[in-house]
Amino acid sequence: MSIRTFMCLRKYSSETKTSKFFTTPIYYVNANPHIGHLYSSIIADAAQRWQRLYQKGADVKFSTGTDEHGSKIQRAANKNDTSPLEYCNRISSQFQRLANEFDVDYTDFIRTTCNEHKKTVELFWKAIENRGHFYLSGYEGWYSVQDETFLSNSQLKQKQENDGTESYISAESGHPVEWTTEQNYMFKLSNFRNDLEYWINRNEKVIRPKKFQRILLDLLNQEDGLHDLSVSRPTSRVQWGIPVPGDPSQTVYVWLDALVNYLTVSGYGRDETTFQKYWPPEVHVIGKDILKFHGIYWPAFLMAANLEPPKSLFCHSHWTVDSEKMSKSKGNVVCPFERATTYTTDGLRYFLLREGVAHSDGNYSDTKILRILNSELADTLGNLLNRCCSPTLNPRQTFPAIESSAFDNVSSLEVTKKLIESVTQLPEICRIHYDDLNFYKVADAVMETLHAANLFFESLKPWVLAKSPETQKDLDVVLHVTLETLRATGILLQPLVPNISKNLLDKINVEEGRRYFTDLGSFSWTRNDFIGIPLREQRDVLFRRILLEDETKKAKKL
Ligand code: MSP
Numbered sequence: 001m002s003i004r005t006f007m008c009l010r011k012y013s014s015e016t017k018t019s020k021f022f023t024t025p026i027y028y029v030n031a032n033p034h035i036g037h038l039y040s041s042i043i044a045d046a047a048q049r050w051q052r053l054y055q056k057g058a059d060v061k062f063s064t065g066t067d068e069h070g071s072k073i074q075r076a077a078n079k080n081d082t083s084p085l086e087y088c089n090r091i092s093s094q095f096q097r098l099a100n101e102f103d104v105d106y107t108d109f110i111r112t113t114c115n116e117h118k119k120t121v122e123l124f125w126k127a128i129e130n131r132g133h134f135y136l137s138g139y140e141g142w143y144s145v146q147d148e149t150f151l152s153n154s155q156l157k158q159k160q161e162n163d164g165t166e167s168y169i170s171a172e173s174g175h176p177v178e179w180t181t182e183q184n185y186m187f188k189l190s191n192f193r194n195d196l197e198y199w200i201n202r203n204e205k206v207i208r209p210k211k212f213q214r215i216l217l218d219l220l221n222q223e224d225g226l227h228d229l230s231v232s233r234p235t236s237r238v239q240w241g242i243p244v245p246g247d248p249s250q251t252v253y254v255w256l257d258a259l260v261n262y263l264t265v266s267g268y269g270r271d272e273t274t275f276q277k278y279w280p281p282e283v284h285v286i287g288k289d290i291l292k293f294h295g296i297y298w299p300a301f302l303m304a305a306n307l308e309p310p311k312s313l314f315c316h317s318h319w320t321v322d323s324e325k326m327s328k329s330k331g332n333v334v335c336p337f338e339r340a341t342t343y344t345t346d347g348l349r350y351f352l353l354r355e356g357v358a359h360s361d362g363n364y365s366d367t368k369i370l371r372i373l374n375s376e377l378a379d380t381l382g383n384l385l386n387r388c389c390s391p392t393l394n395p396r397q398t399f400p401a402i403e404s405s406a407f408d409n410v411s412s413l414e415v416t417k418k419l420i421e422s423v424t425q426l427p428e429i430c431r432i433h434y435d436d437l438n439f440y441k442v443a444d445a446v447m448e449t450l451h452a453a454n455l456f457f458e459s460l461k462p463w464v465l466a467k468s469p470e471t472q473k474d475l476d477v478v479l480h481v482t483l484e485t486l487r488a489t490g491i492l493l494q495p496l497v498p499n500i501s502k503n504l505l506d507k508i509n510v511e512e513g514r515r516y517f518t519d520l521g522s523f524s525w526t527r528n529d530f531i532g533i534p535l536r537e538q539r540d541v542l543f544r545r546i547l548l549e550d551e552t553k554k555a556k557k558l
Contacts, residue, residue, distance in 0.1 A: 026065040029088050029091035030073055033098040035326075036326060037336075039287075047437055070240060123269040125245050139181070147175055153224065155172065189226055189227065206313070231256050282310075287316055347369075354444075386542075430446070439495075
C-alpha cells in the first residue's frame with residue numbers, strides 16, 4: 001500500500017488529539033554528556049513545556065534516555081575493564097543526572113538494555129518481517145566500524161595516508177571504512193522511496209527547518225538511488241545487542257534497535273490505550289548528524305510495519321567551540337555540569353536556546369555567555385524586579401493596587417504607550433515563535449519588551465516620586481505597570497528558564513494555576529481592574545551578575 005492510501009485510510013485522530021508525545025534522541029553511553037547533548041534535550045524540553053503552558057491541562061509524554069547497544073559500547077566497556085552493562089549503568093546515570101539537574105522534565109527515561117525495549121524490538125521486527133519487507137542476503141560493502149553503518153560509493157572520500165597509500169573514509173564523519181562481506185537481513189528501503197517523498201513534502205512542519213527537508217529530498221534523489229538497508233549484523237561481530245527473533249546468529253542493527261525506543265515508550269504492543277493516545281509522536285528533536293536515520297530509515301520502518309510516521313522532526317545544527325568541532329582528542333569538550341557552577345543551569349539553558357539557531361552551527365564561547373547572561377538575565381530582567389521590590393521604592397512590599405484616574409495620568413505618556421503596546425503584543429509574538437520552536441526569537445521579543453519597561457521605569461524616575469506623599473499614586477502606577485510587565489515575561493519565559501521564571505512569579509505572588517498562556521489574555525489596563533497583591537517574602541535576586549575573573553579577585557581583596 002502506498003503512503004497516500006495509507007494516509008487516507010487512517011483516521012487522523014491525532015490532528016485533534018490533546019495528548020502529545022515529544023522526544024529527545026537517546027544518547028550513546030560511550031562518553032559523558034556535553035553541551036551538544038544538553039542542547040538536544042533542552043530544545044525538546046522547551047517544546048513540551050510550551051505545549052503545557054499554551055494548553056492548560058495538556059497531556060504530554062516526554063521521553064529521553066540512553067542508547068546502550070553496539071560494538072562501540074562493547075569496546076568502550078572493554079577499554080574500561082568493566083562489563084558492558086556496568087559500563088552502561090554508569091554512563092546512563094550521568095545522562096539521567098544531566099536531565100534532572102537541567103530541569104529536563106521527562107515523563108519516561110528509556111534505556112535500550114531494559115526488557116520492555118527488547119520485547120518491543122522483537123515485536124516490531126516481526127511486524128515488518130510478517131509484511132514481507134526483510135530478506136536474507138549475502139552482503140558486501142564499505143563498512144565504518146565507528147559509525148556502525150555501511151556506506152555507498154557516493155558517501156566515501158579518498159584519503160592519502162602518510163606512507164603514500166590510499167584508503168577510503170566516510171565523507172560525512174571522516175571515519176575509516178573497510179570492505180566487509182557478511183550475511184545480513186536486508187530491509188527493502190527502496191520500496192518506500194515514493195512514500196517517503198510524499199511524507200517529507202506533506203506539509204512544511206514535517207521537517208524543520210526547511211534546509212533539512214531539502215537535504216532529505218536530495219538523499220532520496222541521489223544518483224545511485226535509495227539502497228536496501230542492512231538491518232542485522234553477525235553475532236560473531238556484534239554481541240552486545242538484541243538477537244534477531246528466530247535467528248540468534250544475527251544481532252539487530254543498532255540503529256533499528258535505537259529508533260524503536262520511541263515505540264517502547266509509547267506502549268506499542270504492550271499497552272494499547274497508551275499507544276493510541278500518544279502515537280504518532282508530535283515532534284522528534286534531533287541533531288543534523290542523525291537526520292538520515294530519523295528522516296529516511298525511521299519513517300520507512302514505520303510504514304513497513306503499517307504504523308504512522310512521526311508528525312514532525314525538528315533538526316538542529318551543532319555547537320562548535322571557538323569555531324572548532326567539539327572532540328575529546330582536541331580537549332575542547334564543554335561539560336555542562338562544570339559550566340553550570342559558574343552560569344547556573346538556567347543560565348546555560350538560556351544561553352544555548354537564545355544563541356542557538358537550528359539552521360546553522362553556533363559557536364560556544366565563555367566571553368559571549370558571560371556578556372549575554374549579565375546583560376539580559378541579571379540587568380534587564382533581574383535588576384528590574386529588584387528595583388520594584390526594593391524597600392525604598394516599595395516599603396509596603398506590594399504589587400500595588402491603583403486607581404484608574406492615576407493610571408490615566410501616566411498612560412498618556414509616550415514611554416508608557418510604547419511599553420503597553422509592547423506587552424500587549426508580546427504573547428502573540430511569542431506564540432508564533434514558540435510554535436516554530438524558534439526560541440531565540442522568543443528571547444529576543446521578551447528582551448525587547450523588558451527594554452521598553454526599563455526605559456519606562458527610568459523615565460518616570462520612581463526614586464523621585466518616592467520622596468513625596470503627593471506623588472505616591474504615580475509611584476504606584478509605575479510599580480504596577482512594571483510588575484504587570486514582569487508577570488507577562490515571567491509566564492512567557494517558563495519554557496526557557498523554569499527556575500528563574502518560578503522565582504519571579506513566586507515573588508510577585510502569581511498563583512500556580514494562573515501561570516498559563518491564557519492568563520495573558522488580558523492585562524490589568526485592558527480590564528481596567530488594577531487590584532493589588534502583597535509581594536512574597538523571599539530573596540529577589542533572580543540572576544546574580546557573574547563577575548569577571550579580575551573583578552572576583554578585587555572583590556575578594558575588599
Ligand atoms: N544514539 C544516537 C541517537 C539515537 S536516537 C534514536 C546518537 N547519540 S549521540 O549521543 O551521539 O547524540 C545525541 C544528540 O546529541 C544528537 O541529537 C546530536 O546531534 C547531539 N549532539 C552531539 N554533538 C553535538 C554538538 N556538538 N552540538 C549540538 N548537538 C550535538 O546520535
